[in-house]
Amino acid sequence: xxxxxxxxxxxxxxxxxxxxxxxxxxxxxxxxxCRSVGKDVPTLCQGxxxxxxxxxxxxVVEVEGSRTLVPxxxxxxxxxxxxxxxxxxxxxxxxxxxxxxxxxxxxxxxPEVAGWLKEYExxxxxxxxxxxxxxxxxKVDNDLYVRDYDKCxxxxxxxxxxxxQWQNTFxxxxxxxxxxxxxxxxxxxxxxxxxxxxxxxxxxVCPTGALSFKSEFDMRxxxxxxxxxxxxxxxxxAYCGVGCNLTLHVQDNEIVKVTxxxxxxxxxxxxxxxxxxxxxxxxxxx
Amino acid sequence: xxxxxxxxKPTDEERAAIDTLLGPPESSWEGADRSDxxxxxxxxxxxxxERRDLLLPGLHAVNDRIGWISEGALDYLCRRLTVPPxxxxxxxxxxxxxxVKPRPATVLHVCTDLACAAAGASELCAGVEAGLGLGSGVxxxxxxxxxxxxxxxxxxxxxxxxxVRTAVSAPATVERAVLAASSPDSAPxxxxxxxxxxQAGDPSLMLLSRVGVVDPAxxxxxxxxxxxxxxxxxxxxxxxGVIREVTDAGLVGRGGAAFPTGRKWQATAxxxxxxxxxxxxxxxxxxxxxKDRVVMEGDPYSLVxxxxxxxxxxxxxxxxLYLRGEYPRALERMxxxxxxxxxxxxxxxxxxxxxxxxxxxxxxxxxAYICGEETALFNSIEGYxxxxxxxxxxxxxxxxxxxxxxxxxxxxLVNVLPILTMGAQAYAAIGTGRSTGPKLFCVSGSxxxxxxxxxPFGATLGELLDLAGVRKRLRAVLLGGAxxxxxxxxxxxxxxxFEGTREAGTTLGSGVVLAFDDTVPLPRLLLRIAEFxxxxxxxxxxxxxxxxxxxxxxxxxxxxxxxxDAASDIALLREVGRAMKDASICxxxxxxxxxxxxxxxRLGAYE
Numbered sequence: 001x002x003x004x005x006x007x008x009x010x011x012x013x014x015x016x017x018x019x020x021x022x023x024x025x026x027x028x029x030x031x032x033x034c035r036s037v038g039k040d041v042p043t044l045c046q047g048x049x050x051x052x053x054x055x056x057x058x059x060v061v062e063v064e065g066s067r068t069l070v071p072x073x074x075x076x077x078x079x080x081x082x083x084x085x086x087x088x089x090x091x092x093x094x095x096x097x098x099x100x101x102x103x104x105x106x107x108x109x110x111p112e113v114a115g116w117l118k119e120y121e122x123x124x125x126x127x128x129x130x131x132x133x134x135x136x137x138x139k140v141d142n143d144l145y146v147r148d149y150d151k152c153x154x155x156x157x158x159x160x161x162x163x164x165q166w167q168n169t170f171x172x173x174x175x176x177x178x179x180x181x182x183x184x185x186x187x188x189x190x191x192x193x194x195x196x197x198x199x200x201x202x203x204x205v206c207p208t209g210a211l212s213f214k215s216e217f218d219m220r221x222x223x224x225x226x227x228x229x230x231x232x233x234x235x236x237x238a239y240c241g242v243g244c245n246l247t248l249h250v251q252d253n254e255i256v257k258v259t260x261x262x263x264x265x266x267x268x269x270x271x272x273x274x275x276x277x278x279x280x281x282x283x284x285x286x
Numbered sequence: 287x288x289x290x291x292x293x294x295k296p297t298d299e300e301r302a303a304i305d306t307l308l309g310p311p312e313s314s315w316e317g318a319d320r321s322d323x324x325x326x327x328x329x330x331x332x333x334x335x336e337r338r339d340l341l342l343p344g345l346h347a348v349n350d351r352i353g354w355i356s357e358g359a360l361d362y363l364c365r366r367l368t369v370p371p372x373x374x375x376x377x378x379x380x381x382x383x384x385x386v387k388p389r390p391a392t393v394l395h396v397c398t399d400l401a402c403a404a405a406g407a408s409e410l411c412a413g414v415e416a417g418l419g420l421g422s423g424v425x426x427x428x429x430x431x432x433x434x435x436x437x438x439x440x441x442x443x444x445x446x447x448x449x450v451r452t453a454v455s456a457p458a459t460v461e462r463a464v465l466a467a468s469s470p471d472s473a474p475x476x477x478x479x480x481x482x483x484x485q486a487g488d489p490s491l492m493l494l495s496r497v498g499v500v501d502p503a504x505x506x507x508x509x510x511x512x513x514x515x516x517x518x519x520x521x522x523x524x525x526x527g528v529i530r531e532v533t534d535a536g537l538v539g540r541g542g543a544a545f546p547t548g549r550k551w552q553a554t555a556x557x558x559x560x561x562x563x564x565x566x567x568x569x570x571x572x573x574x575x576x577k578d579r580v581v582m583e584g585d586p587y588s589l590v591x592x593x594x595x596x597x598x599x600x601x602x603x604x605x606x607l608y609l610r611g612e613y614p615r616a617l618e619r620m621x622x623x624x625x626x627x628x629x630x631x632x633x634x635x636x637x638x639x640x641x642x643x644x645x646x647x648x649x650x651x652x653x654a655y656i657c658g659e660e661t662a663l664f665n666s667i668e669g670y671x672x673x674x675x676x677x678x679x680x681x682x683x684x685x686x687x688x689x690x691x692x693x694x695x696x697x698x699l700v701n702v703l704p705i706l707t708m709g710a711q712a713y714a715a716i717g718t719g720r721s722t723g724p725k726l727f728c729v730s731g732s733x734x735x736x737x738x739x740x741x742p743f744g745a746t747l748g749e750l751l752d753l754a755g756v757r758k759r760l761r762a763v764l765l766g767g768a769x770x771x772x773x774x775x776x777x778x779x780x781x782x783x784f785e786g787t788r789e790a791g792t793t794l795g796s797g798v799v800l801a802f803d804d805t806v807p808l809p810r811l812l813l814r815i816a817e818f819x820x821x822x823x824x825x826x827x828x829x830x831x832x833x834x835x836x837x838x839x840x841x842x843x844x845x846x847x848x849x850x851d852a853a854s855d856i857a858l859l860r861e862v863g864r865a866m867k868d869a870s871i872c873x874x875x876x877x878x879x880x881x882x883x884x885x886x887x888r889l890g891a892y893e
Contacts, residue, residue, distance in 0.1 A: 060868070068867070097865060103836075104832050171370075177379070178823040178825045179823070
C-alpha cells in the first residue's frame with residue numbers, strides 16, 4: 001500500500017490557465033496546477049523527488065504582467081494569475097530551447113523529447129554543421145555505471161540528488177562556467193578516486209541517459225538493449241530491514257537494471273549500492 | 287554529511303597561506319595532526335559548516351600566494367571549512383582569476399574589451415608576448431574589461447607571493463606592460479583617481495566633489511570636507527526618517543534596473559526575520575564602466591559613510607562590500623578607509639556614540655561578470671558558484687544567507703549623502719520629474735577627454751559628448767555597456783534620463799557612453815560583445831549557455847558579409863535572441879542580444 005500524506009488543508013487559489021478558471025491549493029506551482037487540470041507542459045530538469053531547479057527552461061509559460069516568461073516548474077501559483085501555457089511567445093522559446101539543446105547534446109536516449117521536437121517544429125540542424133557540441137567520450141572508469149556527458153543537459157538533478165537533497169555525499173558538482181560547464185567530481189578525477197559511494201541515485205534522476213548502468217550501456221553498445229521486451233517487477237530489497245522497494249528490469253530472464261518507485265514513502269526512489277547494483281547473486285545459477 | 291577529503295596534501299606554503307587567513311587548525315577534524323584529544327572529541331556540525339563563506343577568501347589566499355590552486359591546497363581548505371571538495375572544485379573553476387592547473391607566478395591580464403580593443407589591445411597583446419619571450423615566467427591572459435577604459439589600452443599584472451604584488455599599466459605600451467609584469471614593484475605608480483574626472487574641482491559637482499580635493503587616505507581630511515555630516519543627520523532623523531528622505535528624493539538604483547531605493551530599503555527594514563544585511567555591489571564589470579572604481583579610489587570614506595547610513599536605515603549591523611577582484615587600488619583604499627573608520631569609532635559596536643553597531647567586511651570577487659547580478663553575488667559571498675537564483679523570493683525577503691538584504695551599488699549609495707545633507711526636496715529638484723539627482727557617466731572611446739562625468743539627469747547625449755570632446759566622424763555610441771544598446775550619431779538629442787532613453791527605445795543602463803568613430807569595424811565590435819557574453823555566461827540555464835554560443839557563431843559567419851548574404855543568419859539571431867530575452871534566468875542572458883540587435887536595427891550593421 002502506498003501511503004499518501006494528506007498534510008494540513010490549504011487555501012485554494014483561483015486563477016486562469018489558458019483562459020479556463022482553475023483552483024489550486026496555495027503553494028502549488030504552475031506546473032502542478034496545469035497537471036491537475038490535465039494540461040501537460042514539457043519539462044526536462046524538473047524531477048518529482050527534487051526541488052525544481054528551473055535550469056532547462058523548457059517549461060516556460062507566459063504570465064500576464066510578467067516582463068519575461070516564467071518557469072512553470074518552480075513559479076508558485078498566485079491568485080488571479082493569468083497563465084498562458086501555449087501562447088506563440090511560450091511556444092517560440094520552447095522551440096528554440098529544444099533546438100539549442102538538441103544541437104549541442106545527444107538527446108537520443110531522452111524520453112519524450114523526440115515528440116516535443118516534432119510538436120514544436122524544432123530544427124536543431126539549422127545552426128549548421130559547425131555548431132559547437134559537447135563531443136565528449138563516455139567515461140567508463142568503474143564496473144557499475146557510465147557517465148556519458150555528451151548527453152548531459154546540465155539539469156543539476158544528479159548534483160542535487162548526491163548533495164543535500166538526498167544522499168548527502170556531495171561527490172558531484174558543476175565545474176567550469178558557461179558552455180564549458182560540466183558535471184564532475186572533485187579535481188575532475190575518475191569516479192573511483194572520488195567521494196562517490198555508488199548509490200546510483202544520480203542515475204535514478206538523470207533525465208537523458210547521460211548517467212546509466214554499465215549493463216545498459218554495454219547492451220546498448222552491443223545492440224541488445226530492448227526496452228519494450230523488458231518486464232518490470234517491484235519487490236522488496238532483501239539486504240536489510242529497511243524495506244526499500246526495488247523495481248527489477250528484466251530482459252530475457254536477466255536483471256538488466258534496478259530502479260526504485262518514486263512514490264515509495266520510505267525511499268522516494270533512492271537506494272544504496274547493494275539494492276541498486278547488488279543483483280548478480282540472483283542470476284548466479286551455478 | 288559524510289565528507290571524503292582524498293589524500294593529497296598541501297605544501298607548507300599552501301598550508302601557511304590558508305592558516306594565515308583562518309588561524310591554525312585546532313584538531314584533526316579540520317586538518318591538524320591527530321592528537322589523543324581527537325579520539326574523544328568530535329568537531330563539526332552546523333558551526334563548522336557555517337564558515338563556508340570563507341571559501342572564496344580561502345581560494346584567494348592560496349591563489350595570491352602560490353598563483354594557482356592545487357589539489358592538496360583545495361582539499362586542505364575544504365577540511366578546514368567542512369566543505370565537500372567536489373563543490374569547492376566547482377567554485378574554484380567558476381572564477382576566471384583562479385587556476386586549478388599549474389601556471390607561472392605572474393599573470394598579466396591584458397584587457398581586450400571594447401574601449402581597449404578600439405585603442406589597439408590586440409597589437410599590445412602580441413607585442414607583450416613577443417617582448418616577454420618564451421620562458422619569461424609570465425602568463426599573458428586576454429581579459430575582459432578591467433575598468434580602466436579612460437586610460438585604454440590597459441593591463442594588470444598580478445605576481446603571486448607573500449604579499450601578492452600588483453601593477454596596473456594604463457595607458458599601456460608594450461614596454462610598460464612588460465615592466466609591470468616582470469617587476470611589479472618598480473612599475474610607475476598609477477595616476478591619481480582625479481585624472482579620471484575631467485570636471486574635477488568644478489563647484490557644481492555633488493557626487494564627485496571631493497575626488498581630487500580630499501586626501502583619500504585621510505579621515506580627518508574627509509571630515510574637514512564635510513564628511514560624516516550626513517551620518518549625523520541620519521542619526522538625528524532615525525531610520526524611518528532616512529528611508530522617508532530617500533523615498534521623497536526619488537532616488538532610484540544606478541546599476542541599470544532603476545528600482546526605487548526607498549522602496550527597497552523600506553521592504554528590507556520591515557521584514558520580521560533577522561538579521562538584516564546590507565550589501566554594496568562594487569563588482570562593476572560591465573565593459574566600459576569604471577565609475578565605482580574612481581569613487582572608491584578618490585573618495586573612499588564617502589562609501590563607508592553611505593554604507594553606514596544605508597545599514598542604519600534597513601536595520602543591518604553588517605555590511606558586505608563586494609569589490610571586484612581586478613581593482614587592487616580600490617581594494618587597498620577601501621581597506622584602509624574601513625580600518626581607519628573602525629579605529630575612530632565610526633564603525634564598530636557604537637558608531638558615533640549613538641549605540642548603533644555596524645561593521646563592513648570586504649569580499650573580493652575573482653573575475654566573474656555574473657557576480658554583479660544581485661543574487662549571484664549572494665551565492666558568491668556564501669561560498670557557492672556565482673549562479674543567479676530565481677526570483678521570487680526577492681532579496682528584500684530572502685537575500686544573503688537567506689535573510690532580508692538590501693543590495694545597492696556604489697553610485698546609488700553615495701547619492702544618499704547629498705540627499706541627507708541638502709534635504710529630499712532640494713535633491714528632487716535636480717534632474718527631471720522621474721529621474722532625480724545627479725548621474726555619473728563613464729565616457730570613453732573616440733573622445734578627447736575620456737573619464738567620469740557628473741551631470742544632472744536630463745542633459746542630452748550630445749551635451750555630454752561635447753563636454754568629453756567627441757571626435758569627428760562619430761559612427762556610433764554604445765549606451766549602457768555591452769548589455770545596453772547602440773545609438774546613431776543623429777540621435778544625440780536623446781535626453782539622458784531613464785524615461786527619455788526608454789522612449790528612444792534604448793537604455794541608460796549603468797551609465798556607459800562608449801563612442802566609436804568610423805575607423806572601428808562594427809562587425810568585429812559586435813563579435814567582441816558576443817564573445818564577452820559567451821565567456822561570462824554562468825551556464826546554468828539553456829537559453830543563455832547555448833544561446834550565447836550560437837549568437838557568437840552566427841556573428842562569426844557574417845563578420846564580412848552584408849545584405850542578402852547575412853539575412854538568414856540575422857533571422858536566426860533574432861529568433862535565438864528573442865528566446866534568450868524571454869526565457870533566461872537572469873539579466874545576463876536576457877540582455878546578451880540587446881547590443882547586437884540595436885546595431886542591426888539602428889545602425890544597419892550588416893547592410
